[in-house]
Amino acid sequence: MAAPPSPQQVTPPSASTSQPPPQQAAPPSTTAGRPVIVLDAAHGGTDTGARGETGIVEKDMVLQIARTVRAELERQGYRVVMSRNDDSNPSYDERAAMANAYRDAIFISLHIGSTGNPGTVRAFYDQLATPVAPTPVAAAANVKSPAPTASGLPQWEQAQQPYVEASHRVADLIQAQLAQSFSGSPATATPAAVRGLRSVAAPGVAIEISSVSVPSADSLTAAATPLATAIARGIAASRAAGSTGAN
Amino acid sequence: MPRNLKLALGLLAVAVLIGLISLREMHRRIARLGEMQASEERARHEVLAPPISTPTDVTVKARIFWAAGPDQLAPAEINLPLSADPVQRSRQLVRALLALPPTPAQRTMPADAVLLGFYILPDGTAVADFSDALAAETPSGIVSEQLTVNSLARTLESNVPALRRLKILIHGQEVETLAGNVDLSGFFDLHPPVQSPGTNATPSAPSTPGAGAAASPSGTPPVAALAPAKPPH
Ligand SMILES: [Zn+2]
Numbered sequence: 001m002a003a004p005p006s007p008q009q010v011t012p013p014s015a016s017t018s019q020p021p022p023q024q025a026a027p028p029s030t031t032a033g034r035p036v037i038v039l040d041a042a043h044g045g046t047d048t049g050a051r052g053e054t055g056i057v058e059k060d061m062v063l064q065i066a067r068t069v070r071a072e073l074e075r076q077g078y079r080v081v082m083s084r085n086d087d088s089n090p091s092y093d094e095r096a097a098m099a100n101a102y103r104d105a106i107f108i109s110l111h112i113g114s115t116g117n118p119g120t121v122r123a124f125y126d127q128l129a130t131p132v133a134p135t136p137v138a139a140a141a142n143v144k145s146p147a148p149t150a151s152g153l154p155q156w157e158q159a160q161q162p163y164v165e166a167s168h169r170v171a172d173l174i175q176a177q178l179a180q181s182f183s184g185s186p187a188t189a190t191p192a193a194v195r196g197l198r199s200v201a202a203p204g205v206a207i208e209i210s211s212v213s214v215p216s217a218d219s220l221t222a223a224a225t226p227l228a229t230a231i232a233r234g235i236a237a238s239r240a241a242g243s244t245g246a247n
Numbered sequence: 248m249p250r251n252l253k254l255a256l257g258l259l260a261v262a263v264l265i266g267l268i269s270l271r272e273m274h275r276r277i278a279r280l281g282e283m284q285a286s287e288e289r290a291r292h293e294v295l296a297p298p299i300s301t302p303t304d305v306t307v308k309a310r311i312f313w314a315a316g317p318d319q320l321a322p323a324e325i326n327l328p329l330s331a332d333p334v335q336r337s338r339q340l341v342r343a344l345l346a347l348p349p350t351p352a353q354r355t356m357p358a359d360a361v362l363l364g365f366y367i368l369p370d371g372t373a374v375a376d377f378s379d380a381l382a383a384e385t386p387s388g389i390v391s392e393q394l395t396v397n398s399l400a401r402t403l404e405s406n407v408p409a410l411r412r413l414k415i416l417i418h419g420q421e422v423e424t425l426a427g428n429v430d431l432s433g434f435f436d437l438h439p440p441v442q443s444p445g446t447n448a449t450p451s452a453p454s455t456p457g458a459g460a461a462a463s464p465s466g467t468p469p470v471a472a473l474a475p476a477k478p479p480h
Contacts, residue, residue: 112388117317210317
């Protein structure tokens with residue numbers, strides 16, 4: 001795919017203006033030349049996400065894990081921005097906007113699922129759902145058609161589209177790391193129509209840990225550090241290969 | 248021993264005996280309850296959504312995609328009377344998914360969900376309208392929600408060749424997600440089986456390919472059968 005357009009990008013904050021040489025691995029222990037990682041603790045507020053029988057609630061556990069992952073990524077020299085740091089529930093677009101504001105960002109959305117083999121972790125990249133065409137029947141069935149574009153720019157709703165291949169690569173590289181740390185996890189990333197990725201105008205990966213059904217929350221909190229390591233290594237590998245899709 | 252005490256002890260012994268007997272009976276009932284769960288669900292569906300029969304029904308081996316473990320699907324062939332009319336045929340298949348899982352563990356859609364409507368547009372787009380229970384009772388999670396959508400998409404595409412895309416509505420309305428994660432605002436691509444024997448739309452092998460499959464995935468992960476279409480350019 002050709003270099004994606006970046007219509008959603010606004011003036012990036014000063015700390016992220018440096019662009020990496022595309023074919024060169026980022027130097028260690030500095031944020032220069034490294035993407036800003038927008039870490040999204042999914043759900044929040046009235047959206048609890050998955051709930052386990054032992055009382056584990058996805059929105060709370062995922063925030064706790066995100067904080068540990070953030071600390072570990074920062075220790076490794078990445079700049080990290082959290083989509084939420086409390087029990088708020090920013091909209092999908094508000095979360096995406098945090099990544100879209102940077103010129104060179106990677107969006108990582110953290111989840112804990114209801115099902116799956118406990119202890120396994122999956123990385124997902126977005127397989128965009130086709131927007132609904134405005135047909136008479138669709139209209140009769142209350143199917144919304146896409147919002148019109150004001151300026152000919154690709155629609156916000158389809159912001160992920162130009163980045164899908166880049167997202168796929170990063171997701172595969174992260175999944176390869178996850179497979180080493182969390183046995184039983186798949187070797188390659190999974191495509192899925194993840195709503196939280198659709199508005200992101202940057203490489204985006206959703207990561208789901210299985211699951212809220214584990215007997216104790218300890219195994220989930222213990223996953224945070226190896227999870228951070230897998231994310232960092234996956235991102236570093238994608239930068240080394242020059243494959244993040246950033247311009 | 249006073250007569251009253253004897254009487255009391257006797258009554259107590261009888262009560263304990265009765266208790267033990269009913270306890271055994273209770274255990275037996277609980278055990279039976281589990282076995283009955285699947286058939287009770289079927290019975291409930293007989294009332295909620297009775298079998299659909301049409302004049303063109305022919306009993307065929309339908310490929311139904313049930314859950315095979317917590318995160319994957321496996322097709323099974325069951326004898327099912329299916330209509331020649333694509334809409335009725337689709338409704339019969341959805342009813343099978345809802346009402347006929349061989350075991351509760353193989354269920355992919357909430358037992359309480361009801362198909363309220365099913366339409367097919369001239370371009371092969373299927374619109375499936377479900378009751379609120381589909382959204383309310385599908386466990387929240389990317390894996391779990393995708394499994395639900397996959398089982399529907401794979402089952403329809405394997406048995407109704409006319410279908411090209413699937414749109415899922417909840418109570419007549421478009422919803423943002425199924426249960427907090429999987430996007431229902433667009434269409435899911437359906438890929439009818441290629442006309443060669445033994446082909447199917449789903450990876451049959453579980454995903455344990457060798458490590459390091461980074462650049463180009465050689466195997467498809469178990470829940471990856473879902474393939475929503477990319478927008479045209
Ligand atoms: Zn989630």
